[in-house]
Amino acid sequence: MTTDYEIFELGDFALQRGATLRNASLAYKTFGTLNAAKDNAIVYPTWYSGQHYDNEWLVGRGMALDPDKYFIIIPNMFGNGLSSSPSNTPEPYNAARFPKVTAYDNVRAQHRLVTEHFGIEHLRLVTGWSMGGLQTFHWGALYPDMMDLLAPFCGSAKCSRHNFVFLEGVKAALTADDAFRDGWYVDKPHKGLRAAARVYAGWGFSQAFYREELDIRTLGYSSLEDFLVAFWEGFFLDRDPNNLLAMLWTWQNGDISANELYNGDYKAALGAIRAKTYVMPGQTDLYFPPEDSRNEVDNMPNARFVPIPSIWGHFAGGPGTNPVDIKFLDDQLKELLAS
Structure with missing residues (x-):
């Protein structure tokens, strides 16, 4: 069976909640070419249940995520069936025994891919929809000096109680x-x-x-x-x-401050994000309402609140469902990348 993605072997990967994923693997796909200076890379993580090909609607010639200009890395989340997941992990951590994986774990693994495998020290942009947005916020808080720009859309820095x-x-x-x-x-x-x-x-x-x-x-x-x-x-x-x-467990336990850097201080974690950021909630999103995003922006030093004017709810952000929303998102990303 041919695949359109590659595997980065993480070895024995110690997880935040105490287990170790042995022979852990991170599936990823890239678009474009890494330039000689290695400063044209964009990281674009996947979302709940999505795989890399479900992200491809936002990548294309003439679009903001243009493979003629940028080297775009789409890493697959743990649990999505391509990276280490309940469905592909051998006993004893298979199926219902698969360990608890946090967004922090995902982003640490992605950081290793970016730095160890590609030798990239600085990113132009990190962006993502929904749980991809959760990972985008984590990138900004965990590695605040590593990227110029962030653009989480229809996502949050912490799973709300609702x-x-x-x-x-x-x-x-x-x-x-x-x-x-x-x-x-x-x-x-x-x-x-x-x-x-x-x-x-x-x-x-x-x-x-x-x-x-x-x-x-x-x-x-x-x-x-x-x-x-x-x-x-x-x-x-x-x-x-x-x-x-x-x-789902990863999503429910998403929190950019739940780590040894911030020890649960959510405002400190948001305040540490230095990258220029467009936080883009869907105006009618029932998962991640604009008021939650407004609260995030109010606690970030270099962020702008850019709601997506759409009645498509959460799907204003993906996966490429409404052409009007795609154009709005793409235009905002172009503006951010031009800054």
Whole structure:
């Protein structure tokens, strides 16, 4: 089987919460060419359940993330099925025994890829959607002198209590299926996956999106039920439940201050981010509402609040669903990269 990505071998990778991932691997894909000065690199991490190819909609000639100008690295998150995950880790840390991985762990692994494998000491930009935004904030707080620019969009520096509760609903749906068997399933727990999809459906897009019937009028589904089955259930059914739960734990425990650098001082962690930053929430995002982003910007020394004017909710930020939102994002990234 041919793959369109490469693997960086991390060896025995000690995790923040005490376990060690033996023979850990970080899957990644690159676009463009690293220049001689090694100063044209962009890191663009993946999101919840997404893999590198789900990020490619924002990369292209003439776009902000232009491979003719920049060397773009898309590292896959732990748990996404390509990097070390419940679905591909051998016993004894396989399946339900996969260890707890934090966003801090992900970004430390990515930092090793960037510095050890590519020999890059400075990044032009780190950017990402959703959990990619969480990792972007971590890059800024953990390595504040390493990049010029940051652009987290439709994401947060810390999982809010409300966001945590939403994810409890997803987790409950996945694990309630009898076939789940505490993570040791033989047959795919399709009832749980379909239920999780329907929990997600009420949050991924905004009230206005549904009110305007954009699922039918713009995306072309024949009815609301058709959208719930074909789009949402279809989206979840090819995912591995243990992988989803591993990344869900990472998301719920996302916090840029939960490490030995900041010891839980969230404002200090935000205040340490030196890079020029555009924090771009979706105006109608139900996961990461603009007021949370406003609070982040108020505690950052060099950040600008740039809400995405969209009724597409969380999906204003990806994965390439609405052309108008893509153009807005791309324009903002061009402006930031030109500064």
